[in-house]
Amino acid sequence: MVAIAPKAEKRLTTQIAEIAADTTTLRSLDWDRDRFDIEFGLQNGTTYNSFLIRGEKVALVDTSHAKFRQLYLDLLKQQIDPAEIDYLIISHTEPDHSGLVKDILTLAPNITVVGAKVAIAFLEDLVHAPFEKKVVKNGDTLNLGNGHVLEFVNAPNLHWPDTIFSYDHKTQVLFTCDAFGMHYCSDAPYDEDLEKISPDFRFYYECLMAPNARSVLSAMKRMDTLGDIATIATGHGPLLRYNVEELTGRYRRWSQEKAKSETTVGVFYVSDYGYSDRFSQALARGVTKTGVNVEMVDMRSADPHDVQELVSRSQALLVGMPPSSGAESKTAQKALSMILAAVNSKQAIGLFESYGGNDEPIDPLATKFQDLELKTAFDPIRIKDTPSEATYQLLDETGTDLGQELNQAKKIKKLKSLDADLQKALGRISSGLYIITAQKSDVKGAMVASWVSQASFKPLGFTVAVAKDRAIESLMQVGDRFVLNILEENNYSDLMKHFLKRFPPGADRFQGVRTRPAENGSPILADALAYLECEVSSRMEMSDHWLVYCVVQDGKVSDLDGMTAVHHRKVGNYY
The missing domain is CATH 3.60.15.10 (Ribonuclease Z/Hydroxyacylglutathione hydrolase-like)
Structure with missing residues (x-):
């Protein structure tokens, strides 16, 4: 009943x-x-x-x-x-x-x-x-x-x-x-x-x-x-x-x-202190997008052996600042001492504030890790205002950047592994050039796309392949809305040059680009040949991409005589 x-x-x-x-x-x-x-x-x-x-x-x-x-x-x-x-x-x-x-x-x-x-x-x-x-x-x-x-x-x-x-x-x-x-x-x-x-x-x-x-x-x-x-x-x-x-x-x-990954990032936080658990989860979410394994340890209840064991097999360590005093700080400070004792110079370290009002100062701790000759995973993240959606976007993108960097050597090895003739044959599949733009509340994202194909007449729909480690992936869940901007032949180089740049985490990807808002709230690129306003209807998981099926809700062509820019690759195992 x-x-x-x-x-x-x-x-x-x-x-x-x-x-x-x-x-x-x-x-x-x-x-x-x-x-x-x-x-x-x-x-x-x-x-x-x-x-x-x-x-x-x-x-x-x-x-x-x-x-x-x-x-x-x-x-x-x-x-x-x-x-x-x-x-x-x-x-x-x-x-x-x-x-x-x-x-x-x-x-x-x-x-x-x-x-x-x-x-x-x-x-x-x-x-x-x-x-x-x-x-x-x-x-x-x-x-x-x-x-x-x-x-x-x-x-x-x-x-x-x-x-x-x-x-x-x-x-x-x-x-x-x-x-x-x-x-x-x-x-x-x-x-x-x-x-x-x-x-x-x-x-x-x-x-x-x-x-x-x-x-x-x-x-x-x-x-x-x-x-x-x-x-x-x-x-x-x-x-x-x-x-x-x-x-x-x-x-x-x-x-x-996830656990198969040969690369591990250890994330250390203090549960129920400030925003430590939320910040650490956002960083971890960004890292896991890239296929890198993440293990999280709460310094408030950490077993010293577990801390030492995780540190010993991690390629990078991310540490949220624990409280500097109070009842909850004793175990956290002990865990922090264990981390300092167990690290080695081949590892990378990233520090972030917890915004708990009583955080351990970040600079003295950063200096201690520098003295131990650890590489810097990212500049210390200092959070001075109540966290907003932009704060979480910054953390997510920071984690993604770190995961991509840790994967770089493995990616190069993989690129060299395919048969050369097969690579060249696959590269002959041509595609258009597009830029996906999305906005959800105050969070914006953009991505250059080429794997786009119409998939249905009723409703009008298409698919787009989005790599799992793309920051914009989190803005393309089922029900999310975005704009597919179609680039014009002989008039796409400036937009491509801009959006192919590597943006630092949290950066405004639209600074200096002419846009106007679509009905669904996402930016339309003023210099695009055409645009389609879309809603994500479903997603299918591939090995390293999500195949996203989208229903078209509106669209317009700025020049009826214009032709879509076409992309030809020489090989088929990377963009």
Whole structure:
């Protein structure tokens, strides 16, 4: 049975659904949210999912975002007197899932909070009041009675350091919080429409899970020992019931591909301090676009051995400034000392501020790394204002530039590997010359494109191949809009020269170029022969490109006698 709360404005609503024996989900539906976490854009809102399990004892798995305080608490009270809840299981302490923990403790002061050791420590700092607690580790169980035996799975870094999964052996429901979720808001509580949710599922993985691919594989190895999984009760989006094997298989395959990389970047941050976790995630997202493996370590809870081991096998290290004082700084400073002790001169270092108000000064630390003769991955990123979308674009592009640089030697080797005749034959496939321009809120992007081809009449549509390591890729998700500018024969060299430049991260790619806004908000190049306003309808993954299918919404030719510029390559294994 599904009961849906009335929706007056379709903005913040709630929903309950019985998902298994004695098991209810309480879903908080955030229909209009368009930015999340590391500031990647959301096309379809999001949900925050919480769960009640009733045995002889009652457990509440996670809470909700603070913006849903009254709606969520009212919904919970309709289901049960909160004072009757015996356990509050914290999958992880990120505020969108633990934002109402204080409220639950007020309503149920005798409740026992269950979580990983790190999660309990974080909550103690958050609540600042005594509460009953139970620390669990991998393989521990909690017997709720009536056959509901919960087994806990250690899943750190998915995507916070304190994450645990909970598996109910009676119902075969696995509660995974962020893992296997997606930012997708719908009245449908389950994953019936695989085709519809697939783009959001993949985008969520790339933004939040890909930077921790090795951790994903480790968690899935532990999942394999649990037995059959009938439902994955995620913290965001629809629950997985109809496509469990398919979607977990995608996670495993994607993570194996990421982990294969011979090149690793270690990213060190401090969770829940300033914007450290968000900044580090944005940098990691940029690096992973290039196929370079990223591993993230929270310096607040880091094991010294793990820090030393990651540093020893990383080609580059990215470090967010930890707090210089306070209770949370002690472990972070110890991790920082371990990094300094373990680095070698063949590695590159990149430092960035966390904007926490108490950051370790960046210059003395930069000097220490310089004295150790480390290469500079990028100039220290100093953030002086409240982060904006442009801040996250800067971080994403900085990560992409670093990944491309680390891949350079491998790329040259690959270019030389193909048969020369085959290269020349493939290069004879001709194509036009185009410039893609896109804008989403305050973030702009542009890319020279040549792999463009009409793909349909009804609707009018075409495909464009976008390399995975292109910065503009994040502006070409399903539902995004952009402009395809078609360049004119004998009148394209200035535009090509401008947009083929290597722009520094965060630079305005349109400075000095004549543009006007399209109906969809993206820039139209005034000197282009023609333009098409488009919307991304679907994406297909290739080995090193995304094949993006776009529906045309509008367009115009400036000179009916003008001809499209044509591009001829000599070889077919690079642009």
